Amino acid sequence: xxxxxxxxxxxxxxxxxxxxxxxxxxxxxIVTSDWGMSILEMSHRDPRxxxxxxxxxxxxxxxxALPEDFDILFLQGGSRLQFSMVPLNLAGxxxxxxxxxxxxxxxxxxxxxxxxxxxxxxxxxxxxxNFDRLPAEEAVAPAPEAAYVHFTSNETIQGxxxxxxxxxxxxxxxxxxxxxxxxxxxxxxxxxxLYACAQKxxxxxxxxxVLIRRERWEGVSLDERLPSYLSYxxxxxxxxxxxxxxxxxxxxxxxICRWLEEEIGGLAAMARRNAEKAxxxxxxxxxxxxxxxxxxxxxxxxxxxxxFRLWDEEREAAFLSGAAERGLVGLKGxxxxxxxxxxxxxxxxxxxxxxxxxxMRTFVGESG
Amino acid sequence: xxxxxxxxxxxxxxxxxxxxxxxxxxxxxIVTSDWGMSILEMSHRDPRxxxxxxxxxxxxxxxxALPEDFDILFLQGGSRLQFSMVPLNLAGxxxxxxxxxxxxxxxxxxxxxxxxxxxxxxxxxxxxxNFDRLPAEEAVAPAPEAAYVHFTSNETIQGxxxxxxxxxxxxxxxxxxxxxxxxxxxxxxxxxxLYACAQKxxxxxxxxxVLIRRERWEGVSLDERLPSYLSYxxxxxxxxxxxxxxxxxxxxxxxICRWLEEEIGGLAAMARRNAEKAxxxxxxxxxxxxxxxxxxxxxxxxxxxxxFRLWDEEREAAFLSGAAERGLVGLKGxxxxxxxxxxxxxxxxxxxxxxxxxxMRTFVGESG
Numbered sequence: 001x002x003x004x005x006x007x008x009x010x011x012x013x014x015x016x017x018x019x020x021x022x023x024x025x026x027x028x029x030i031v032t033s034d035w036g037m038s039i040l041e042m043s044h045r046d047p048r049x050x051x052x053x054x055x056x057x058x059x060x061x062x063x064x065a066l067p068e069d070f071d072i073l074f075l076q077g078g079s080r081l082q083f084s085m086v087p088l089n090l091a092g093x094x095x096x097x098x099x100x101x102x103x104x105x106x107x108x109x110x111x112x113x114x115x116x117x118x119x120x121x122x123x124x125x126x127x128x129x130n131f132d133r134l135p136a137e138e139a140v141a142p143a144p145e146a147a148y149v150h151f152t153s154n155e156t157i158q159g160x161x162x163x164x165x166x167x168x169x170x171x172x173x174x175x176x177x178x179x180x181x182x183x184x185x186x187x188x189x190x191x192x193x194l195y196a197c198a199q200k201x202x203x204x205x206x207x208x209x210v211l212i213r214r215e216r217w218e219g220v221s222l223d224e225r226l227p228s229y230l231s232y233x234x235x236x237x238x239x240x241x242x243x244x245x246x247x248x249x250x251x252x253x254x255x256i257c258r259w260l261e262e263e264i265g266g267l268a269a270m271a272r273r274n275a276e277k278a279x280x281x282x283x284x285x286x287x288x289x290x291x292x293x294x295x296x297x298x299x300x301x302x303x304x305x306x307x308f309r310l311w312d313e314e315r316e317a318a319f320l321s322g323a324a325e326r327g328l329v330g331l332k333g334x335x336x337x338x339x340x341x342x343x344x345x346x347x348x349x350x351x352x353x354x355x356x357x358x359x360m361r362t363f364v365g366e367s368g
Numbered sequence: 369x370x371x372x373x374x375x376x377x378x379x380x381x382x383x384x385x386x387x388x389x390x391x392x393x394x395x396x397x398i399v400t401s402d403w404g405m406s407i408l409e410m411s412h413r414d415p416r417x418x419x420x421x422x423x424x425x426x427x428x429x430x431x432x433a434l435p436e437d438f439d440i441l442f443l444q445g446g447s448r449l450q451f452s453m454v455p456l457n458l459a460g461x462x463x464x465x466x467x468x469x470x471x472x473x474x475x476x477x478x479x480x481x482x483x484x485x486x487x488x489x490x491x492x493x494x495x496x497x498n499f500d501r502l503p504a505e506e507a508v509a510p511a512p513e514a515a516y517v518h519f520t521s522n523e524t525i526q527g528x529x530x531x532x533x534x535x536x537x538x539x540x541x542x543x544x545x546x547x548x549x550x551x552x553x554x555x556x557x558x559x560x561x562l563y564a565c566a567q568k569x570x571x572x573x574x575x576x577x578v579l580i581r582r583e584r585w586e587g588v589s590l591d592e593r594l595p596s597y598l599s600y601x602x603x604x605x606x607x608x609x610x611x612x613x614x615x616x617x618x619x620x621x622x623x624i625c626r627w628l629e630e631e632i633g634g635l636a637a638m639a640r641r642n643a644e645k646a647x648x649x650x651x652x653x654x655x656x657x658x659x660x661x662x663x664x665x666x667x668x669x670x671x672x673x674x675x676f677r678l679w680d681e682e683r684e685a686a687f688l689s690g691a692a693e694r695g696l697v698g699l700k701g702x703x704x705x706x707x708x709x710x711x712x713x714x715x716x717x718x719x720x721x722x723x724x725x726x727x728m729r730t731f732v733g734e735s736g
Binding site for chain 1: 373374375377379380381382383384385387390391393394397398399403404405406408409410411412413414444445446447448449451452453456481484485565567572573574575592593595596597598610611612613614615616617620695697698703
């Protein structure tokens with residue numbers, strides 16, 4: 001019944017969640033498991049909550065085939081706080097600069113913050129082509145002494161995505177995976193730290209997952225005046241229980257991981273589904289290139305956020321209102337770039353994407 | 369039905385929540401209001417979420433009779449992050465020291481963090497009497513040039529509470545009200561900033577409410593290298609939407625404020641209920657002074673956390689297991705001090721407290 005009333009939500013985040021996960025949260029909102037209380041009411045020190053946290057970590061480790069020398073942290077403050085924590089922890093006292101590959105708005109924000117705090121610089125910047133593409137491999141030449149090279153695996157606003165983890169010489173990579181985390185397998189070979197706010201594919205707003213290679217926090221000397229909450233070492237050495245963690249968010253992350261493991265069949269299967277969904281929409285762009293102007297060049301097209309403009313900007317309102325009549329919402333592009341953006345994260349169904357593709361074709365026909 | 373299975377939860381936080389609030393969350397977990405989606409799935413930029421945020425602010429302002437020159441922020445990172453943000457924003461570039469009245473473990477943590485970051489010092493410290501009391505008014509003499517005087521209105525671990533907002537000369541006060549926020553009216557006359565993590569009386573873990581007098585952030589020059597998320601000015605000038613806020617937590621805070629306004633009748637009524645609940649337990653302590661040894665001296669007794677030891681430490685396990693048989697859980701004292709702690713926040717019912725009081729009397733009788 002409640003399902004019938006649900007819209008098809010293309011919001012860029014917070015974003016649509018798997019219905020079975022919402023149903024489980026609902027069914028145990030008043031009494032979770034056999035606890036006699038809600039997850040919202042349980043102490044974070046209670047062994048039953050700690051078991052949920054450990055289960056979430058185990059599931060993440062299995063899903064991602066995460067190497068053993070990585071720790072998994074559940075933090076607060078979103079990617080914005082990571083923009084500060086990464087340079088302060090990984091570059092603050094080292095000699096080398098922090099280097100940034102800037103392929104969109106979020107990479108730009110990350111660099112701006114790092115440059116306030118440490119020696120940081122862009123080693124590639126896609127602004128001159130309006131962030132519609134990714135660098136050719138040879139265009140990125142990190143300094144051998146760089147503390148790390150930061151990149152954004154998927155740029156939510158522009159809709160450009162690294163299809164593979166990049167390999168830039170011997171660079172140690174830091175990845176902002178906020179908007180494609182858990183959407184596909186990840187090769188961790190070059191990665192020292194990966195972070196993701198949860199509110200795209202992994203859970204509700206308010207919990208941020210950080211995967212950090214142990215040698216990047218263990219025994220590392222930090223600025224003595226680093227605010228304590230901002231130290232990865234504090235969180236990693238106390239298993240995310242240095243302070244009260246966002247317990248409900250962690251519980252939802254665990255349910256989503258369970259859904260990925262038990263219903264979807266893992267991240268490779270999830271990636272196939274996501275590729276199929278994205279292909280449906282890009283096919284429409286390619287079929288009507290004079291009507292739908294895709295933002296990203298084909299080789300950089302995101303499987304998470306499909307961004308395009310209409311041939312006539314004045315048709316946008318009609319496109320969006322017609323979509324809304326069909327239950328298709330959240331399609332307006334980010335206020336900084338305009339146009340249309342269809343965010344098709346893990347929980348967006350193929351049927352939802354088919355509805356949008358059908359409406360796009362209909363709209364072209366109606367527009368004559 | 370689900371209510372029948374619920375235990376009586378004396379956890380210090382995350383803590384018991386009002387059942388009507390849990391029921392509403394449950395009823396609209398899949399489709400919130402008429403949105404066609406869950407609160408967990410809605411963009412923080414959507415006007416319907418912004419309306420929830422504004423409603424929460426309006427309710428807080430009414431409940432607290434908050435002066436107009438205060439801004440209300442919803443942040444992440446808990447009180448631990450406030451321990452850093454307060455000194456970095458309010459004392460970082462001023463000439464005067466940050467002064468701390470340390471009446472328990474949390475005040476001690478707040479001071480320790482501030483002293484790492486700025487010029488900070490204790491001007492009263494209750495450690496010598498094991499944090500069982502509060503300072504006499506004349507024992508606290510702030511420096512005229514102090515940036516602020518920080519105090520903890522209720523110490524969760526020791527169970528000591530300022531019964532009134534203190535008045536220490538002309539000092540501008542910063543209050544950590546994490547564990548008694550919304551439990552009673554507050555006199556804001558001397559206060560420049562008050563913060564509270566939500567997970568006691570105000571909501572789930574993961575959202576922190578900050579009330580800040582505008583002149584303490586507007587036009588204040590901050591350290592240029594302050595991590596951006598840690599700037600009150602960023603959050604206040606963008607109405608807590610500088611980054612993605614903890615949307616679900618804010619939604620729950622709003623429901624709890626509505627419960628306080630519409631079911632309880634405001635904070636004065638809530639304070640009366642809380643005083644009655646606390647009195648029931650302290651009566652038992654006073655009736656059996658050789659069996660139950662209260663931690664706090666009577667004048668400093670908390671209405672939120674009632675802390676005591678048994679006459680014989682070896683009886684504790686029996687006391688706790690007998691309590692659990694009666695559905696009374698979460699009574700073990702904090703690992704740093706031991707003993708028994710009954711946290712009786714707003715959502716703890718009088719019936720729940722009566723059950724505990726009855727068990728305490730029974731246990732004395734059974735113990736002969």
